[in-house]
Each structure stands twice: as C-alpha cells, then as structure tokens.
Amino acid sequence: MKCILIIPAYNEEGNIFKVCSDLENKGIEYIVINDGSSDNTEEVLINNNFKHITLINNLGIGGAVQTGYIFAKQNNYDYAIQFDGDGQHDSDYIFNLLNTIKKNSNIGMVIGSRFIGNQSKFKSSFSRRLGIKFLSKLILCFTKTKIYDVTSGFRIVNKAIIDNFSEEYPYDYPEPETIVSVIKLGYKVQECPVSMNERVSGESSINSLRSLYYMVKVSISIIYRGLIFRRNK
Amino acid sequence: MPINLRIVFILASFSFVLYLIKLVNDKKMEIKYSLMWLFISFSMIFAALFPSLFDLASKILGFKYTSNFIMSLGIGFLLFISVNLTIIVSKQKKLIVKLIQEVSIIKKDGI
Numbered sequence: 256m257k258c259i260l261i262i263p264a265y266n267e268e269g270n271i272f273k274v275c276s277d278l279e280n281k282g283i284e285y286i287v288i289n290d291g292s293s294d295n296t297e298e299v300l301i302n303n304n305f306k307h308i309t310l311i312n313n314l315g316i317g318g319a320v321q322t323g324y325i326f327a328k329q330n331n332y333d334y335a336i337q338f339d340g341d342g343q344h345d346s347d348y349i350f351n352l353l354n355t356i357k358k359n360s361n362i363g364m365v366i367g368s369r370f371i372g373n374q375s376k377f378k379s380s381f382s383r384r385l386g387i388k389f390l391s392k393l394i395l396c397f398t399k400t401k402i403y404d405v406t407s408g409f410r411i412v413n414k415a416i417i418d419n420f421s422e423e424y425p426y427d428y429p430e431p432e433t434i435v436s437v438i439k440l441g442y443k444v445q446e447c448p449v450s451m452n453e454r455v456s457g458e459s460s461i462n463s464l465r466s467l468y469y470m471v472k473v474s475i476s477i478i479y480r481g482l483i484f485r486r487n488k
Numbered sequence: 489m490p491i492n493l494r495i496v497f498i499l500a501s502f503s504f505v506l507y508l509i510k511l512v513n514d515k516k517m518e519i520k521y522s523l524m525w526l527f528i529s530f531s532m533i534f535a536a537l538f539p540s541l542f543d544l545a546s547k548i549l550g551f552k553y554t555s556n557f558i559m560s561l562g563i564g565f566l567l568f569i570s571v572n573l574t575i576i577v578s579k580q581k582k583l584i585v586k587l588i589q590e591v592s593i594i595k596k597d598g599i
Contacts, residue, residue, distance in 0.1 A: 311590050312583060427520060475526070476519045483513050 256333045258353060258411075260285035261323030263316055264340030268295040274342055275305040281346060285338070286326055290319040316408075317426035324421040336411045344409045348449040352411040355447045363416045363442025364434070366402065367409035372448025386470055390431050393474055397481025398438040402446060405431045409449060416442065428473050435480040497536035501529040521576075524569050531565075 260278065264271055264287050271287065278285050286306050289296055291313035300307045308322060320337060327335040336352060338344050348367055356365045370387075390405045408430055412420065416437055425432045437444050508525055511517040535542055535558065546557030 312586055423515065425519070472520065472523065475523065479509060479512050479519055479522075482509060 256357070257331065258284065258334040258336065259323075259327050259330070259332045260336045260338040260349070261320055261327065262287045262338050262340045263290055263319035263323065264288065264292065264296055265290040265313065265316075265319070266292045266294045266296060267340045268292070268299055270342045271296055271305070271340055272299050272303065274338075274340055275300075275303065277346055279305075283346060283349060286323055287340065288319040288322050290314060290316075315426055317424055317429045320429065321420060321424035324417055324424065327417050328421040332417065333414050334411055335417050337408050339408055343451045343453070345450065345452060348409070348447070351447050351449065352409075355445060356411050356413060359443070360413070361443055362413065362445055363437040363440065364410055364412045364444045366404060366407050366434070366444065366446045367449035367451075368402075368404035368407060368446035369449065369451055370403040371446055382466065386466065389470070390473060390477065393477050394431060394434055394481075397477065398435055400434075400438055400444055402434055402444060404446065405434060407451075409451070412437070413442070416440070425476065428469055428476075431473050432476045432480055435477055439480065439483055494536040494539065497532050501532040501536070504529045504532075524572065528565050528569075531561075 260283060262274065262285055267274075275285070275287065286308060287300060289300060289307055289309040291310050297309060299305070300309075308326065310319060310322065314322070323337075324335060334353065334356065336349060338346075338349075344367070352365050352367055356362050387405055391402055394405060395401050410430075419436070419440060420433070423436075434444050505526065508517070508522050508529070512519055512522055539554075542558060543554050546554045549557065551557040551560070
C-alpha cells in the first residue's frame with residue numbers, strides 16, 4: 256500500500272531541513288509543497304535534493320495541500336498524510352495513523368489528536384482551546400461524530416478521499432470543514448492519540464487578531480457543509 | 489413598517505439565504521464571498537424584526553422617511569460589495585497574467 260506525506264511549507268527555511276532529513280532517514284515517502292516562500296526554503300530544498308513542488312505563487316494552506324493531493328492522485332497513492340513543515344508533527348506516529356485507517360475500508364480519515372489519551376505535552380492558549388471545543392460541538396451537531404482535535408493538520412486519508420480532495424478542497428482554514436466533507440461523503444472519521452512539538456523557529460500564520468474572523472468563517476463553512484444531503488459513494 | 493412589508497422582507501431574505509446555500513453547494517460560489525451576501529440577508533431580517541430601531545436611526549440621521557434610510561443603506565451595501573468585487577477582480581487579473589507568463593516560459597523549453 257503506497258502512502259505519501261504531503262508537507263505544505265511557507266517560509267520554513269529554519270525547520271524544513273530537519274523535517275525532511277528525518278523522513279529521508281526513515282525511508283518515508285513525502286512531497287514538500289513550497290507555497291511560494293519568500294525566504295530560503297527553496298534553496299534548502301534544492302541543495303539537499305528534497306522532493307518538492309514549488310508553487311509559482313502563494314496559494315495558502317488549502318491550495319498548497321490540495322496540490323499535494325493532486326500529486327498523490329496522479330501517482331496512484333493509496334494513502335496520503337498531511338504533515339506540517341515546521342517540525343510540530345512527530346514522524347513516529349505515522350505508523351499509528353496508517354494502522355488505524357487500515358482497520359476498516361470505511362474509514363476515510365484518521366486524525367492525529369492532541370486531546371485524546373494522555374501523551375500530549377502540547378499546550379495551547381485558553382481561548383484557542385475554547386474555540387476548538389466550540390467547533391467540536393458544532394461538528395457533532397451536524398455529523399453526529401465527536402472529534403476532539405478539529406484543527407489538527409496531522410491526518411491520514413484513504414484513496415477515495417484523495418480523489419475527492421484533489422477536485423475540491425477549501426482554500427482557507429480547511430481542517431474543520433474537511434472533517435464534515437469526509438463524513439458527508441459517507442466515510443468515517445476517527446482519531447488516534449499523538450503528541451506534537453512546539454514550533455522551533457519562524458512564525459505561526461494564525462494570530463489572535465484573526466481569531467474572531469476565523470471562528471465566524473469556519474463555523475459558517477461547517478454549517479454550509481453540514482447542510483448538504485448525503486451523496487452516494 | 490407595515491406588517492405585510494415585514495413579511496415580504498423576511499420571506500425574501502430567507503429565500504435568498506437558501507439560494508446562497510445552493511450556490512455554495514453547487515460550487516458556484518466560494519464560501520468566503522458568500523459571507524458578504526449573507527450579511528445583507530441577515531440585516532434585512534433584522535430590519536424586518538426590529539423596524540422601530542430603523543425608524544429611530546433614520547430620524548437621528550435626518551432622513552425624512554425611514555424607507556429613504558433603508559434605500560440608502562441598501563445602496564451603501566451594494567457599493568461596498570462592488571468595490572470588494574473590483575478588488576477581487578484586480579487580484580485575479582494579476583494571478584492570471586503571472587500564470588500566462590510562467591506557462592509561456594515553460595513552453596519555450598519545448599514541454
């Protein structure tokens with residue numbers, strides 16, 4: 256079963272070397288999507304021969320990740336895993352995700368969750384955790400599925416979902432909305448406990464000023480997604 | 489606001505919201521762009537439910553009739569949306585130009 260890691264990277268010159276060397280050492284297949292970085296990310300990728308696609312213009316997380324799904328579909332991968340380019344995700348958990356999704360062909364997505372099991376040392380701000388709880392309840396309301404870590408970008412999907420995401424993927428803040436999409440397509444979404452690291456260098460692209468806009472926009476997109484009728488598989 | 493007008497406002501806004509949902513589901517409109525129109529629909533519903541607020545606001549601002557105030561608000565919203573659309577179109581033009589340029593350069597290498 257072919258599996259590939261999709262690694263969106265925007266201005267990650269400080270982190271991308273460590274992330275890719277780790278994967279190369281473990282023999283894990285990956286593709287970095289350089290989302291029009293303005294720093295030296297591209298040089299690091301070229302100089303070390305890391306496998307990558309460079310977008311000629313910045314598309315944002317949605318467009319970058321979707322490029323990875325298109326690549327995965329074109330190359331016939333059976334599973335694709337979204338993996339952060341900033342070093343926050345731990346590659347040791349990849350096999351947990353893979354084993355969980357393989358258990359049942361009806362599972363469309365398995366999310367690496369920081370909030371189930373006790374392994375996670377990752378701390379988030381209070382308001383962020385409150386926001387995540389709210390989104391979790393909203394998703395439960397429309398899909399009857401309880402997901403604890405709705406914003407985790409560490410997730411694996413199966414071939415059917417790869418096909419779907421390569422055609423349609425939200426451009427902004429896609430993590431919670433895509434959970435609803437997968438369920439509406441008739442597949443299950445499960446979680447698997449993981450722990451994540453703190454960001455080593457660079458800046459996160461979400462700051463507290465944008466949080467309110469984020470919450471409103473994500474909630475509305477969950478509601479839109481949740482209101483469509485179930486399509487046939 | 490007379491009751492029949494209020495009912496018309498609410499029905500019209502509600503149908504519009506349903507239409508917006510359909511457009512988004514058919515992938516004809518981005519969720520992000522539908523937010524502006526959603527905002528207008530909810531404002532209309534709000535105006536229909538609390539018309540006295542609008543009577544008060546229009547008097548304070550100096551309008552002779554509340555309907556003039558609501559029309560002006562409507563024109564203001566449409567102006568705002570038009571400007572936003574112009575900004576979006578400008579951004580898209582830039583991206584399209586860049587795409588054409590890059591593809592042309594790739595073609596030169598015989599791919």
